[in-house]
Amino acid sequence: MVTQAARRWLVAVSFSAVLVMAASGARAADVVTTTGMIADVAANVAGECLSVEPLMGPGIDPHLYEARPSDIPLLRNSDAILYNGFNLEGQLGKVLARMAQSRPTVAVGPESMKDDDLIKGAGGYAVDPHLWMDASLWARIVPTVADVLVRVAPDCEAGIRSRAANYQQQLLTLDEWVSASAASVPEQQRILVTAHDAFRYFGLGYDIEVVGIQGISTDSEAAIADIRSVVDRIVSRNVPAIFVESTISRRTVETVVDGARDRGHDLTIGGELYSDAMGARGTPEGTYIGMIRHNTRAIVESLGGSVEPWPGSLPSFAGSGRSNAAE
Numbered sequence: 001m002v003t004q005a006a007r008r009w010l011v012a013v014s015f016s017a018v019l020v021m022a023a024s025g026a027r028a029a030d031v032v033t034t035t036g037m038i039a040d041v042a043a044n045v046a047g048e049c050l051s052v053e054p055l056m057g058p059g060i061d062p063h064l065y066e067a068r069p070s071d072i073p074l075l076r077n078s079d080a081i082l083y084n085g086f087n088l089e090g091q092l093g094k095v096l097a098r099m100a101q102s103r104p105t106v107a108v109g110p111e112s113m114k115d116d117d118l119i120k121g122a123g124g125y126a127v128d129p130h131l132w133m134d135a136s137l138w139a140r141i142v143p144t145v146a147d148v149l150v151r152v153a154p155d156c157e158a159g160i161r162s163r164a165a166n167y168q169q170q171l172l173t174l175d176e177w178v179s180a181s182a183a184s185v186p187e188q189q190r191i192l193v194t195a196h197d198a199f200r201y202f203g204l205g206y207d208i209e210v211v212g213i214q215g216i217s218t219d220s221e222a223a224i225a226d227i228r229s230v231v232d233r234i235v236s237r238n239v240p241a242i243f244v245e246s247t248i249s250r251r252t253v254e255t256v257v258d259g260a261r262d263r264g265h266d267l268t269i270g271g272e273l274y275s276d277a278m279g280a281r282g283t284p285e286g287t288y289i290g291m292i293r294h295n296t297r298a299i300v301e302s303l304g305g306s307v308e309p310w311p312g313s314l315p316s317f318a319g320s321g322r323s324n325a326a327e
Helices: 004-023 036-046 071-076 090-099 108-112 141-152 154-182 200-206 224-237 251-262 288-302
Strands: 031-033 052-054 080-083 105-107 120-122 125-127 191-194 209-212 241-245 268-273
Touching: 031 036, 031 141, 036 052, 036 080, 036 141, 036 154, 036 288, 071 090, 080 090, 080 141, 105 108, 108 141, 141 154, 154 200, 154 288, 191 224, 200 209, 224 251, 241 251, 241 288, 251 268, 268 288
Parallel strands: 031 052, 031 080, 080 105, 191 209, 191 241, 241 268
Antiparallel strands: 120 125
């Protein structure tokens, strides 16, 4: 029998633990993801059934990310973990392997993609991990995510499957809009130059040549020879704009702009693209659909094209927040 004194002790200990967690800003979620792009898919599919939290927020580079002390309890207290795979989160490999021993820990890329869809042998990576840049490819992770969520919350299966089907259709509609918009760019100017080579799937999916100054990973600086080569291509192709990225320093891009101008070519910075992370939470760019819309508008309009009317079946972004896959 538990005595009254013991009960008081247990209450005190529990209350102290709550205070410690609150003071440390501890987070908690049913499902933890590495990147925001995966989190947005999971949140749209989960609805109100499960809470979802990403490790990496806006402006965070997944190539270089290392687990923080606050990440470990978040991961340990989760019921499932979703990550991209293909070595995107290379610094988290040991942590994810350890977590996989006690809960579903799924690499949504390898689980969802066909071998023929992958870009291989680039930039030291066996497979280019930036799958989300092609909306039709990213749509393929939706059933994989749904399967994991059903394992965690089987009582919610009907709602999860319904939301997954609706959200996957939204991504396919988004893909059609991007493709039609990209086709409006004049062929000679259909070249996308960015800080690092994160847009290869975008280029392959939407028929735009992609040049990354820094390569696929961000763990090394671009060489002088790389910068000169990019400047040569920009000048010879009369490329009107180059783009910075939200997770990478502008310095290399600005060096290319200066090099082109030294050769008499008027090169502008076409805007900031979201590559390895989405925008701030609560903004349109803080959702996957909003991120791709932003990137497509910036690329197409800066390269001389015009975007198609926004599909009525996709979020209007008149307000903010994630798309409503339940509708």
